[in-house]
Amino acid sequence: MAIDDIINIQNVSFYRDDRAIFKNLNCAISTGKITAIMGPSGSGKTTLLRLIGGQLNPHEGQIRLFDQDIAALNRKQLNQIRARMGVLFQSGALFTDLSVFENVAFPLREHMHLSADELYNKVLLKLEAVGLRGARDLMPSQLSGGMARRVALARAVAMEPELILYDEPFAGQDPIAMAVLQRLIKDLNSAMNLTSVLVSHDIAEACAIADQVILLGEGRVLVQDTPAALQASNDPAVKQFIHGEADGVIPFHFAAPALQQELRGGSE
Amino acid sequence: MINLIADLGSGLLGKLVRIGQALLMLLQATIVRPKASSFSRLIQQLYVVGVQSLIIILVSALFIGMVLGLQGYTLLAAYGTEQAVGQMVALTLVRELSPVVAALLFAGRAGSALTAEIGLMKATEQLASLEMFGVDPLHRIVAPRFWAGIISLPLLVAIFSLVGIYGGHLVAVDWLGVYSGSYWGNMQQAVDFNGDVLNGMVKALVFAFLISWTAVYQGYTCVPTSQGISAATTRTVVYSSLAILGFDFILTALMFGGTV
Incomplete structure (x- = not known):
């Protein structure tokens, strides 16, 4: 493990029922960088994020986070590690029962002993950073999808974590909301000296802000490189994914017997 | 035949495992030192689970009491003992109908809502989000809802009995002309506080435990999809209702079996 790696994934295998999601997965995520984990749907991107967050444990291998084996920690130790990281969930x-202000204040109330004024100011500053100071009294049901994502971002950085995990931050967003989120992720990463890991299949948006990209497929890392190198890659699987080709090494058809065998009674 | 026995055995073992898991979940949720903030969350849930179930309990109790008054009067008048309608209404309510009907209504109104709410929290990653903030969802979400159920139902059952007895009075005394003194006097003489009222409340407490436990477990372990939440909500109502009726027979046999 290099000294500047905040996350190190070593020979990790993970199964759902009998299906291997990962088989001997190895990769490392550097401190202070924005790393995009990309891959086709079903390649295990969100599962990898949950493994990193300790919500799932690998069946084989280990995930070292802040130089500790995450699966070997007890609940108290895991909570201490989690206090050093933020997560922006896909949804x-x-x-839903707390206002925007209270949502952002939630981790602060749970983990920090701040005076009412300190808490108020801290929450207001986080909301200001995502441009939603004026929405502090709204309830989540009154927010648009993009606004909700920004409030969740303010909440994720409220504890000023060292690492932040983004699960599909751009999914389902309109172009303006997408650009706003892109800028916020980039700005927060540099302003707060964060390490950001974002799972996405929005290639252009993720590549535009990422320092490195990990491309997953077939239960392993297909490639880990800079976005520019990925764009120039001649690897067929990488090319297919980056250029959005419907069929190729990653098949268009789900595994099935030949069509001729399946068609009935002479119809074709 | 062997396969059938094997399937039956594995099905039974699976059920036992799930009961064990549910019990473990409940212990993890409830055996914890409460904080000051837990109290305010409990109050909030008491409002949602208990106060918001009041209307259905009040209306049902009134009508059931009125029906009992009417049926009781018709039946007893044939033998010239209509003055005993008060004791009949009261005993039927406090021993059986109040705990059972209130519990069935509570399972449909509050139990299903608890399951759906927790299931939706799971589907929208709110439970996962709590975990990532280092907050145990069992303590934060499950425990206050479970305790609110345990506290609310016995109170609702007591209210059900009171309103039901008043409903019986409306029909038997105010409408059909039974002497008010007989209605209350016979009731006072026939209803034993320990034997009838307290036993009814013990039933209510047992039913409250069964409903709350089922509801929070089904919500917490549901498949986080719309279909999964719908199935879990249905299971809460079905399992709770069957458990209420089954345990009602057992409890009645234990409490009143010797006096028959």
Whole structure:
């Protein structure tokens, strides 16, 4: 493990029922960088994020986060590690019974002993950073999808974590919301000296802000490189994914017997 | 034949495993030192689970009491003992109908809502989000809802009995002309506080445990999809209702079996 790697994934295998999602997966994520984990749907991107966050444990191998084996930690130690990281869930995962302000204040109330004024100012500054100071009294149901994602981002950085995990931050966003999120992820990463890991299949948006890209497929890392190198790659699987070709090494058809065998009674 | 026995055995073992898991979940959720903030969350859930179930309990109790008054009067008048309608209404309610009907209504109204709410929290990653903030969802989400159910149902059952007895009074005394003194006097003489009222409340407590436990477990372990939440909500109502009726027979046999 290199000294500047915040996450190190070593020979990880993970199965759902009998299906291997990962088989001997190896990769490392450098401190202070924005790393995009990309791959086709079903390649295990979100599963990898959950493994890193300790919500799932690998069946084989180990994931070292802040130089600790995440699966070997007890709940208290895991919570201490989690206090050093933030997660932006795909759905935003805002608490629907709390206002925008209270959602952002939630981790601060749980883990920090701040005075009412300190808490208020801290929450307001985080909301200001995502441009939603004026929406502090709204409930999550009153927010648009893009706004909810930004509130979730403010909540994820409220504890000023060292690492932040983004699960599909651009999914389902309009072009303006997407650009806003892109800028926020980039700015927060440099302003707060964060390490960001974002799982995405929005190639252009993720590549535009990522320092390195990990491309997953067939249960392993297909390639780990800079976005520019990926664009120039001649690897057929990488080319197919980057250029969005429907069929290729990653098949268009789900595994099935030949069509001729399946058609009935002479119809073709 | 062997396969059938094997399937039956593995099905039974699976059920036992799930009961064990549910029990473990409940212990993890409830055996914890409460914080000051847990109290405010409990109050909030008491409102949602208990106060918001009041209307259906009040209306049902009134009508059931009125029906009991009417049926009781018709039946007893044939033997010239219509003055005993008060004791009949009260005993039927406090021993059986209040705990059972209130519990069935509670399972449909509050139990299903608890399952759907927790299931939806799971589907929208709110539970995962709590975990990532280092907050145990069992303590934060499951425990206050479970305790709110345990506290609310016995109170609702007591209210059900009171309103039901008043409903019986409306029909038997105010409408059909039974003497008010007989209605209350016979009731006072026939209803034993320990034997009838307290036993009814013990039933309510057992039913509250069964409903709350089923509801939070089904919500917490549901498949986080719309179909999964719908199935879990249905299971809460079906399992709770069957458990209420089954345990009602057992409890009745234990409490009143010797006096028959």
